[in-house]
Amino acid sequence: MDVEAQEAEISLLDLLVVVAENIKLLLLGPLLAGLVALGIGYALPQNYVSQAILLLPSTNSTNSTNSAQAAAMMTSPLVLDPIIATDPELNAKPIETARIALAGKLKAAVAKDGLLRLEATASQPQAAQALANAVIDNWLKSTVPGPQDRADLEKRLSYASNALASVTTLLNTLSVDGAVSLGKPLTRGEAGTSLVGLGELQTRYLNDVLAIPRSLQGLSRDVVKQPPTLPTEPVSNKKALIAVMSTLGAGFALLLFVFMRQAWRNASQDPETAPKMARLRAAFGARKA
Numbered sequence: 202m203d204v205e206a207q208e209a210e211i212s213l214l215d216l217l218v219v220v221a222e223n224i225k226l227l228l229l230g231p232l233l234a235g236l237v238a239l240g241i242g243y244a245l246p247q248n249y250v251s252q253a254i255l256l257l258p259s260t261n262s263t264n265s266t267n268s269a270q271a272a273a274m275m276t277s278p279l280v281l282d283p284i285i286a287t288d289p290e291l292n293a294k295p296i297e298t299a300r301i302a303l304a305g306k307l308k309a310a311v312a313k314d315g316l317l318r319l320e321a322t323a324s325q326p327q328a329a330q331a332l333a334n335a336v337i338d339n340w341l342k343s344t345v346p347g348p349q350d351r352a353d354l355e356k357r358l359s360y361a362s363n364a365l366a367s368v369t370t371l372l373n374t375l376s377v378d379g380a381v382s383l384g385k386p387l388t389r390g391e392a393g394t395s396l397v398g399l400g401e402l403q404t405r406y407l408n409d410v411l412a413i414p415r416s417l418q419g420l421s422r423d424v425v426k427q428p429p430t431l432p433t434e435p436v437s438n439k440k441a442l443i444a445v446m447s448t449l450g451a452g453f454a455l456l457l458f459v460f461m462r463q464a465w466r467n468a469s470q471d472p473e474t475a476p477k478m479a480r481l482r483a484a485f486g487a488r489k490a
Contacts, residue, residue: 234451333429
């Protein structure tokens with residue numbers, strides 16, 4: 202056996218000796234830390250999550266884009282502030298702190314299927330459901346157009362209604378058998394082409410006449426496909442994981458402490474390093490044993 206192998210064997214043996222001398226500390230310390238963490242996990246307040254699913258109607262933009270905008274709006278001050286105003290605990294805090302605390306209880310995200318899923322967390326099942334309903338109600342109110350948007354939509358509605366009436370009247374007077382338009386007789390081909398074009402215009406204006414009044418009213422509760430649920434079981438606070446991680450962390454910290462303490466002792470017994478250790482202890486105010 203060469204010198205390097207012999208030194209490695211001695212070093213490994215030294216480590217095993219250190220572990221054996223401190224085996225109780227290395228076993229009982231992490232176990233105690235894990236039990237304490239488990240007890241804390243059980244002592245933590247339980248949380249309940251209410252879930253709701255919404256499907257927004259498609260407009261000029263894609264459904265996923267609309268849903269993403271709605272998800273962002275649900276955690277905006279426009280939606281959160283009315284809830285804070287009715288909650289004495291949140292209302293007692295600074296507004297920015299209250300917004301952060303309330304937003305932390307909400308999660309709104311768009312799934313791959315385009316559905317918007319809202320989750321509200323509270324310490325009681327009824328409180329979680331009430332919070333989810335309040336968020337949805339305030340968000341629906343935010344979809345009602347403001348004064349300027351309402352005025353623009355009303356102008357569009359008036360124009361679309363007048364245009365629809367004019368196109369409908371023209372369609373009723375236009376005949377594929379050769380009606381007269383602008384004083385000039387139309388052939389069957391020209392009349393058919395005019396009917397197709399006017400039909401497309403009629404459909405476009407009709408869609409505006411039907412859609413704009415709904416836009417003026419804002420979105421309704423019809424977009425809620427699954428109302429906020431009343432949770433029956435609290436969400437897991439991962440007590441087992443907390444206990445395991447605490448046990449492992451305490452074990453590693455104690456093992457490191459044991460090795461560092463043994464290295465300190467060895468250094469104190471070395472004639473070359475002993476004076477330096479003495480000065481170090483003196484620097485920290487420690488008295489020589």
